[in-house]
Amino acid sequence: MRRYLRFPLLLLILGFGALLLAGVAAQEFRLFERGWFNVKNWWQPPAAGIALHRYRATLQAQPIEGLNDDVSALTYDPERKTLFTVTNARSELIELSLDGRILRRVALTGFGDPEAVEYVGPGSFVITDERQQRLILVHLDDTTTAxxxxxxxxxTLGIGLNGNKGFEGLAYDSLGKRLFVAKERDPMVIYEVRGFPSANPEKPYAVHVVQDRERDSRLFVRDLSSLQFDERSGHLLALSDESRLVLELSVEGKPLSTLSLRKGYQGLEKTVPQAEGLAMDEAGTIYLVSEPNLFYVFKPQPD
Structure with a gap:
């Protein structure tokens, strides 16, 4: 009799173990929160915003010719109508056309591990050094080569130093004078920095760093790779490589819509392999780069 009882008991133990592992995996990948978000959006569509679900890929997986290094981050320059990215294997600031062609390369010296770049004003950009958590303000014109x-x-912020899991993304709110800084993970945080860049470099810095813990807890993604602030709506876009997702957040930090980077969604023929940079122009077009050198364009489509 005991021999017959052991088999069902073993199945019960294995089944319980499988459920436990599935639960841990679901929590790790934030599947419960993401599933509940999808259910709510199906039942009650979100209020007006960027509406990422309407976007479709119009250019995808196009190699950036002449670039073999790993691209990291992306920003849009509204004055020049071009994009800028950085590479960290061979440190460079690279200007791209809106269809992903290299326009010029600017050598970077002393930037450590540059991971993000953000336009903050005409000819002015902030570049991050991921490992040392430095924010570096640079200026360039048509003649700048280095x-x-x-x-x-x-x-230098030096908040929660954690090797190469440091500052991965930047976004700038020109009206609110806020620089959003994304820490990749462990923990995953979006800081708001006020006072840098300074409106008057001649005066002492008065830097204020804020963390919205409630907003950060709503991020149902595994990591943060890039950020984008939309001046029109006041909403923030957060890019996650590991979750293959772009997430729209309201002014209050509430998730509103998503853009999936997986095959079969948003018109994608293949999954975006390693999304690292995100930018948006004044028309709402989204540009994205993926390591090592792939370029994508997403545009909103009529409902």
Whole structure:
């Protein structure tokens, strides 16, 4: 009799173990929160915003010719109507056309591990050094061919230093004078930095760093790779490589809509392999780069 009882008991133990592992995996990948978000949006569509679900890929997986290094981050320059990215294997600031062609390359010296770049004003950009958590303000014009971090204004935050899981994304709110800084993970945080860049470099810095813990807890993604602030709506876009997702957040930090980077969604023929940079222009077009050198364009489509 005991021999017959052991088999059902073993099945019960294995079944319980499988359920436990599935639960842990679901929590790790934030599947419960993401599933509940999808159910709510199906039942009650979100209020007006960027509406990422309406976007479709109009250009996908196009190699950036002449670039073999890993691209990291992306920003849009509204003055020049071009994009800028950085590479960290061979540190460079690279200007791209809106269809992903290299327009010029600017050598970077002393920037450590550059992971993000953000346009903050005409000819002005902030570049992050991921490992040292430095924010470096640089200026360039049509004649700039090289930049040295030692000649630039810098701010070191040093919050929760964690090797190469540091500052991965930047976004700038020009009206609110806020610089959003994304820490990749462990923990995953979006900081708001006020006072850098300074409106008057001649005066002492008065930097204020804020963390919205309630907003960060709503991020049902595994990591943060890039950020984008939409001046029109006041909403924030957060890119996650590991979750293959772009997430729209309201002013209050509430998730509103998503753009999936997986095959079969948003018109994608293949899954975006390693999304690292996100930018948006004034028309709402979204540009995305994926390591090592792939370029994508997404545009909203009529409902």
């Amino acid at each position: 930049l040295d971090a030692n000649d630039a204004e810098q701010l």
